[in-house]
Amino acid sequence: MKRVIVSALVSWLLIVGLLAQTPAQVKPGARLTLITNKPDVSIYLNGAFRGKSDQRGTLLIERLPASRYRLRARTVGFKDYRFEFRVAAGEARRLHVHLLPTRDRAELAYQRGEQWREEKKYEESVAEYEAALRLRRTFPEARVGLARSLLALNKHEESQQQAEQAIHERRGQEPEGYTVLANALRGAGLYGEAAEQYHRALRQAKNFSPEAHTGLALSLDEMGETEEAIEHLRQAIAQDGDGEPILYNLLGNMLLAVDKKREALKALEKYLALAPDSDLAPAIQSLVEQVREELAAPP
DSSP states (O other): OOOOOOOOHHHHHHHTTTTHHHHHHTTOOEEEEEEEEESEEEETTTTTEEEOTEEEEEEEEEEESSSSEEEEEOTTBOOOOEEEEEEOOOOOEEEEEEBBBBOOHHHHHHHHHHHHHHHHHHHHHHHHHHHHHHHHHHOHHHHHHHHHHHHTTTOHHHHHHHHHHHHTTTOHHHHHHHHHHHHHHHHHOHHHHHHHHHHHHHTTTTOOHOOOOOOOHHHHHTTTTTHHHHHHHHHHHHHHHHSHHHHHHOOOOOOOHHTHHHHHHHHHHHHHOOOOOOOTTHHHHHHHHHHHHHHHHHO
């Protein structure tokens, strides 16, 4: 059975930050409405980018798993807004985000770096992050962003160094830094070392990090531990709230690898339902048809 996985796309999902239970086990997701005082504000939850507010300053996030979240709101020219909150299963919640202007040159350079990275202009983002670090030597957020951009440019060793420095500046309490460090190690083919850092990130994040669960799943799969990889990928999907359909493709392919065709079929069909017009959809549709034929064939 041929796997339909595009490794570059998977790596990109982990770089930009990213990500299950069976349907009967999944609790109803929360509905979060964010109201910002500026349009085009980037919203991050637990370090993962979740979208931008529209021209009216509104962003709706649905199917959000019940948990505690660290919110960061960012737009160039304004101080980052940070807030911690918790949502319960099925809750509908509104949060108002009021950003204040800033003239901090280091902060402004960091924000420009984030903006360039979101637009996948990684060389430009690297230049801005480095400018921010020249202006403020201890700046772990800028180092994590720089590490992500360097990784996108396949500069694994430099990415690793920046992630390690960010962790040092946070005195070891940096779950996103450990995740990015693990991404760099995984990109360099050091799967065992990457798995160790993903585990550390998950401990610090109290097991809530779709990106870390996804990276750990991919590392374990490369190490031949596919059954355990599947469990972490299920957790990533449950925590992600269907924000990254590609995870269902990964899950489907891993399930096929251990001959769980019916479960794989459901995962692949879910991907097609969420991303019917994606570049991968035709190939996955072909795979779905093949799996259906195999399931329908007499034993």
